[in-house]
Amino acid sequence: MSKVAVVTGSAGGLGRGIAEKLCSNGFSVVLHDINEELLNKTVEELKGKNFDVIGVKGDVSIREDQFNLVKEAVDKFGHLDVFVNNAGIDAVTPFLLIKEDELNRLFRINVNGVVFGTQAAAEQFIKQKTKGKIINACSIAGHESYAMLGTYSATKHAVRSFTQTAAKELAKHQITVNAYCPGIAKTKMWDRIDQEMVKYSDDLKPGEAFEKFSSEIALQRYQTPEDVANLVDFLASEASDYITGQAILTDGGLVYR
């Protein structure tokens, strides 16, 4: 019986990389995204590689959607082993200009989404009476707060906090809860961050905010989805069974904790 994983926000970017890695290691994977068109395209591409996948459209910030996502996974594949809370959004704003809408939007998706996904997955693991793995998208911004990324950094610190609390409460059920903390990966998220940072700067040109952040990386290259997927793959495997409540950096040497 193959293992079953759900990856939220996996129509593109890091989530897609994670889904592909788990598929290539024999998982059946439920891809999930709010962007239905891209989700359907990605599902077809992965099916074309003979991967065992389905797609479920949903919004992580809606609690009911997260429980429905787990239900769809179990209806299709019979059980659940791994739930990756990957979906997240960004905002670039000088601190003095942060407004209520930005705070609510980012916390709803980046934090509420992780809480609801964790609850839905844990409920299923407890019902199954099996161990289970919950893996959350944190960031270097969950360890270090960045200028212009105040709201985003606060949400990622909150993800780290909920990862610890959930790990402590769910350990008695043999459920582990960990987080991966990527550095600077060239996905649509960083394309947007770069564009916005350039708008607020007098001297940066398009691409230069990304280059500036990347130039600090000790290993001298920006991150790929595969780099991130390698850590998530480990956290999804039995090799990580004795690890819980951790927010592990994978950033090529950028933030040292």
Ligand SMILES: NC(=O)C1=CN([C@@H]2O[C@H](COP(=O)(O)OP(=O)(O)OC[C@H]3O[C@@H](n4cnc5c(N)ncnc54)[C@H](O)[C@@H]3O)[C@@H](O)[C@H]2O)C=CC1
């Ligand atoms: N790209 C980077 O350098 C880093 C990314 N991260 C985190 O990794 C995760 C993935 O990031 P990327 O792939 O770069 O982002 P991305 O923006 O390229 O992809 C995110 C995906 O999530 C989906 N999504 C957005 N809101 C959603 C919602 N409410 N419900 C369901 N799906 C939704 C989007 O449609 C998109 O397909 C995020 O949590 C992000 O904060 C962390 C550190 C660095």
Ligand SMILES: CC(=O)C(C)=O
């Ligand atoms: C996108 C992100 O997580 C950063 C800037 O750390």
